[in-house]
Amino acid sequence: MSQTEPKPILFSGIQPSGHIHLGNYIGAMRNFKLLEDQYDCLFSIVDLHALTVRQEPASLRRQTLELAAMYIAAGLNPAESIIYCQSHVPQHAELAWILNCFTYMGELSRMTQFKDKAKKHQDNINAGLFTYPVLMAADILLYQTDVVPVGADQKQHIELARDIAQRFNAIHPGVFKVPEGYIPRQTAKIMSLTEPGKKMSKSDSDDSMISFTDTPPEIRRKIKRAVTDSDAEIRFDRRNKPGVSNLLGILSVCSGEKVDKICQRLEGKGYGALKEETAEAVVAMLAPVQERFHTLMEDKAYLAETLRNNAQRAQKLAQRTLQKAYKKLGLYQP
Ligand code: TYM
Numbered sequence: 001m002s003q004t005e006p007k008p009i010l011f012s013g014i015q016p017s018g019h020i021h022l023g024n025y026i027g028a029m030r031n032f033k034l035l036e037d038q039y040d041c042l043f044s045i046v047d048l049h050a051l052t053v054r055q056e057p058a059s060l061r062r063q064t065l066e067l068a069a070m071y072i073a074a075g076l077n078p079a080e081s082i083i084y085c086q087s088h089v090p091q092h093a094e095l096a097w098i099l100n101c102f103t104y105m106g107e108l109s110r111m112t113q114f115k116d117k118a119k120k121h122q123d124n125i126n127a128g129l130f131t132y133p134v135l136m137a138a139d140i141l142l143y144q145t146d147v148v149p150v151g152a153d154q155k156q157h158i159e160l161a162r163d164i165a166q167r168f169n170a171i172h173p174g175v176f177k178v179p180e181g182y183i184p185r186q187t188a189k190i191m192s193l194t195e196p197g198k199k200m201s202k203s204d205s206d207d208s209m210i211s212f213t214d215t216p217p218e219i220r221r222k223i224k225r226a227v228t229d230s231d232a233e234i235r236f237d238r239r240n241k242p243g244v245s246n247l248l249g250i251l252s253v254c255s256g257e258k259v260d261k262i263c264q265r266l267e268g269k270g271y272g273a274l275k276e277e278t279a280e281a282v283v284a285m286l287a288p289v290q291e292r293f294h295t296l297m298e299d300k301a302y303l304a305e306t307l308r309n310n311a312q313r314a315q316k317l318a319q320r321t322l323q324k325a326y327k328k329l330g331l332y333q334p
Contacts, residue, residue: 008146010039011179013046013086013139016063017055018202020070021209022282023190025289026253027151031184033075035149041081042143042314043071045307048086048093049135052128053121053203066293068303070212073293078306086139088311091318095138096131098325102168103134103160111156120203137161142318144177152188153199155181172328175321187253193226196242213290216283223247223279234266234274244271247278254281 012032014024032043045067050060064085071083086092108114108130118125128135133156140148140161148158158181165176192198192208200209210219228243236259238245251274252259266273296303327333 007038007040009143009177010035010041010147010149011044011140011143011145012042012149013044013049013136014067014071015050015202016045016047016060016067017050017053018063019206019209019211019213020067021200021202021211022250023151023200023209024202025074025212025286026250027187027190028149029071029074029076030253031149031182031187032071035147035182036076036081039147041076042145042317043076043081043083044086044139044314045071045084046086046136046139049132052126052132053117054124065300065303066297068307069293069296070289072296072303072306073289075289078310082310082313082317083306084310084314085307088307089314089318091142091315091322092135092138095142095318095322095325096135098329099134099137099141099164099168100131102164103131103137107160107163108133111160113153113157133157133160134164137164140179141165141176142321143314144321145179146177147182148179149182149184151190151199152183155183168325172325175325175328186249190250191242191246193222193246196227196246210282210286212286213293214286216287219283219286220279223275223282226275228271232270234263234269234271236260236263244274247274251278251281254278254285 012028014020014028032041035041045064047060047064068083068085072078076083111133114130114132117129121129136157137160140158141164150158158179162178165178169176169178190200192200192204193210194205194208198204207222207225210222214222226243226247228247229241234244234248235241236245236248248259248262251257251262266277
């Protein structure tokens with residue numbers, strides 16, 4: 001984060017749960033890199049959010065470090081952008097409590113992600129799962145964030161964060177910046193390879209997603225088996241041809257070629273050709289990033305030191321907002 005000329009502030013977060021997949025990479029990380037120069041950025045590894053579903057402790061620890069390495073491998077610069085772990089900055093949990101007192105049960109009950117996750121984890125519908133969006137609002141509002149780049153699945157949470165900020169400010173003026181979501185249309189929703197009517201998701205089967213660390217043969221195999229449809233026309237039509245449209249979208253983002261052009265070029269060539277090109281484009285895009293990732297994972301001391309330093313930078317910024325909120329609320333500060 002630049003010390004000299006303040007830029008608008010960008011915040012985003014990714015959970016270190018399950019496999020980081022192609023949806024997370026092209027829906028989030030890759031966009032972060034494209035925006036890094038224009039903003040003062042914070043990229044969080046939101047480990048407290050991951051606790052809303054049961055995690056195996058050793059896996060959570062490993063995935064946290066891996067996610068730090070992925071952020072850096074994706075090209076983000078941890079000497080500029082603040083890449084840090086949410087649980088290292090206690091102000092997140094503190095502000096979340098305050099914001100809980102400014103959020104209504106009815107609002108949280110309407111969150112589609114809560115409803116989906118509650119259905120999936122019926123044996124563990126905990127209060128954290130319910131108040132998850134409040135912690136997310138705290139993440140964003142702590143840093144006076146201007147813009148929050150995310151995939152389409154987070155839109156409702158961003159809207160809630162805005163509502164909470166406005167509600168708080170209406171009673172205690174001037175504490176929070178009201179953030180804007182940024183959801184690039186082309187990468188907003190990468191769909192599952194096996195069920196293209198559903199988004200690609202960390203908690204689904206391995207074959208439904210391309211994992212960040214999949215090898216080229218694995219990527220080729222999964223894309224070859226991706227569900228398409230029974231006619232053979234290569235055409236972008238999300239409603240009637242979700243599988244083909246998903247592959248076209250992925251190929252377009254990875255290669256930089258427009259969807260229309262791809263359709264013209266591949267006319268009459270069949271789904272085999274589309275799958276082959278898509279697989280090769282994904283392999284080519286991920287290969288250099290994966291190589292940097294593996295190199296970074298060999299230097300755990302560097303990753304640990306980076307997370308430590310960046311947590312301190314984040315704490316300083318977070319404390320300013322928290323202090324302001326405490327003061328306005330009338331919490332006695334000796
Ligand atoms: P998470 O960890 O599920 O996903 C991380 C980012 O990846 C995007 N994403 C996708 N984009 C396109 N296609 C998909 N199939 C796809 N799946 C996931 C997500 O939209 C997200 O941008 N609640 C957040 C993490 C979070 C956060 C925040 C984000 C916590 N606090 C503050 C922004 C700001 C989440 O679970 O993301």
